[in-house]
Amino acid sequence: MTRFIRTTALFGASLAGLLLLSACGKSEPAAPASTLAPSATVAAPLPAPATTATAAPASPSTAASLAPAASAPSAAAPVATPLTVAKVILGSDVNAEHQVTRASNRFAPNDKAIYASVATEGSSEGATLNAKWSFLEGQGQLVSNISQSIATDGPAVTTFKVQNPDLWPAGKYKVEISLDGKAVAKQDFEIKKS
Template identity: 75%
Template sequence: MTRFLRTTALCSVTFAVLLLGACGKSEPAAPASAPTAPAPAATAMAPPPPSTVAAPASTSTSASMAPAGSVPAPPAAQAVAPLTVAKITLGSEVNAEHRVTRATARFAPNDKAIYASVATEGSSEGATLNAKWSYLEGTGQLVSSISQSIATDGPAITTFKVQNPDLWPVGKYKVEISLDGKSVAKQDFEISKS
């Protein structure tokens, strides 16, 4: 009976070690191109490729003591959470980690670029994020649609950028984020004078 428990514990520990060793494997993300539409006021846009970086992992440690003579339980296998969009942050500048440095929903007509940092949680070996930028005034107009394939095994930031070499038309805009073709988040913003 004791031998059976030892063998079972040894097999469980070996499986857990192999499972944890495989967690860190991921394929490099390859940006996928999507067609872009002209910007309002007949201004052509050339969006640069979006970028994704892994968010710093937070760690916590805890220790527990098992009673003397007991067999330690093998580590529990962690369930893999599916990829989800946690937050969209808009701004006119990003830092080296691709995070918006100052969040805002109001931009000036002469801001050359607008960034959307999309925070994701969970894991995916291959998912597609899309940012669809729209001008909402009048009949509305698609400004740009940018897609990117990502692979991550934890929190990550994917940054999308839309730019206009001329002045942005004043009015209301929206960026809509889709995950694998399904709309998951929206953020309204405005271009206004002062």
């Protein structure tokens, strides 16, 4: 019987400590967005909101320790800013963070890949970024149309990649970036023989 009382008292004290910590606004900071592959960026998931379980107090002393925690004011949730595209940078190489290392709007026909690093600001639990790559010469031609989902709570970089195993035709091109179906940025570039 004494063991049961001690276990119940320990459980009650642990629950009271948990309630005190959750009432004072302690929480883990959200992880920054990170990239997974040169052609995709996925932000780290947001931590789950803290939940507390309530149980019947085991003894009068435990009930007294729970009362102050229940009446403590809770911290106000910060206001989230909507996700926006800050800038688009083109280049033929990216670093370990999947950001373009040398910006350029002019590429050679033998460049195998062209990257578009799309910097975003704000937060979103789920948005869709799209990169539509087009060849503008003649009647125009769709080269690639790539969509990626993004969930972030702060600045992030999403990298799109378009490849050609053969030589790129010389001429003018563009990439259009849209956020949740709405065009938000475009970048013209050119493939030119040296």
